[in-house]
Amino acid sequence: MTPQRLGVNVDHVATLRNARGEHYPDPLIAAQTAIAAGADGITIHLREDRRHIRDADVMRIRAMIDKPLNFEMAATEEMVAIALKTRPNACCLVPEKRTEVTTEGGLDVAGHRMALAPMVKRLRDAGIRVSMFVDPDWNQLEASAEIGATIVELHTGAYAQGKPDELIRLQQAAGLTESLGLECHAGHGLNYDNVTPIAAIPEVMELNIGHFLIAQAIFDGLPAAVRRMKALMHAARGE
Numbered sequence: 606m607t608p609q610r611l612g613v614n615v616d617h618v619a620t621l622r623n624a625r626g627e628h629y630p631d632p633l634i635a636a637q638t639a640i641a642a643g644a645d646g647i648t649i650h651l652r653e654d655r656r657h658i659r660d661a662d663v664m665r666i667r668a669m670i671d672k673p674l675n676f677e678m679a680a681t682e683e684m685v686a687i688a689l690k691t692r693p694n695a696c697c698l699v700p701e702k703r704t705e706v707t708t709e710g711g712l713d714v715a716g717h718r719m720a721l722a723p724m725v726k727r728l729r730d731a732g733i734r735v736s737m738f739v740d741p742d743w744n745q746l747e748a749s750a751e752i753g754a755t756i757v758e759l760h761t762g763a764y765a766q767g768k769p770d771e772l773i774r775l776q777q778a779a780g781l782t783e784s785l786g787l788e789c790h791a792g793h794g795l796n797y798d799n800v801t802p803i804a805a806i807p808e809v810m811e812l813n814i815g816h817f818l819i820a821q822a823i824f825d826g827l828p829a830a831v832r833r834m835k836a837l838m839h840a841a842r843g844e
């Protein structure tokens with residue numbers, strides 16, 4: 606099976622830092638530590654309210670890591686401008702406002718094609734890979750392909766909450782991505798106990814995992830948490 610990448614989301618290192626208004630723990634050091642332990646990329650989400658990652662973090666992390674940076678962002682002019690200035694390897698468009706969210710939580714690409722298509726084009730024209738964070742739903746996949754996205758990241762939140770049939774929906778959606786010309790990623794709510802069936806889906810090329818790894822780092826340290834997650838992913842793919 607094609608090797609699967611692990612993107613480590615370091616947002617919640619910044620959450621902890623901001624809780625005390627200190628300069629530590631530093632999400633850049635977390636990113637470098639995760640990479641040294643085997644992370645294949647780093648994900649950060651610059652929220653409109655800057656509740657965890659801040660603008661200066663984006664610049665520092667972009668400049669100081671030697672693996673791909675996946676920049677999660679709302680579909681707004683402000684964020685597109687920051688992405689065009691920062692030039693991450695990939696941008697993942699995620700919902701932040703209720704109107705952009707479907708009931709399950711992914712971005713409603715199908716309902717916002719006209720607004721999203723020009724943003725996707727501007728990012729792609731700048732050489733940035735563009736991902737849509739969507740529920741495992743045909744309409745969302747088809748719309749993502751139609752507006753020119755490179756990647757869909759399937760939202761695994763409902764699966765992680767134990768919703769029945771969700772694994773089948775994810776497997777089926779992943780199986781449709783290739784024919785649509787989309788690379789398939791997955792993420793949200795993944796942990797040691799639930800990662801295996803998702804990592805085993807052949808089309809899923811990348812998992813993005815944050816909250817659990819940062820939480821587990823409290824007990825085991827970040828390098829051990831990253832190494833264990835990668836070992837589980839390898840095992841799931843029979844490597």
Ligand code: PXP
Pocket residue numbers: 614616650677697699738758791792793794795813814815816817
């Ligand atoms: N992928 C996307 C698009 C996300 O927005 C998030 C959450 O920031 C994640 C993956 C990671 O989710 P978690 O922190 O639950 O692992």
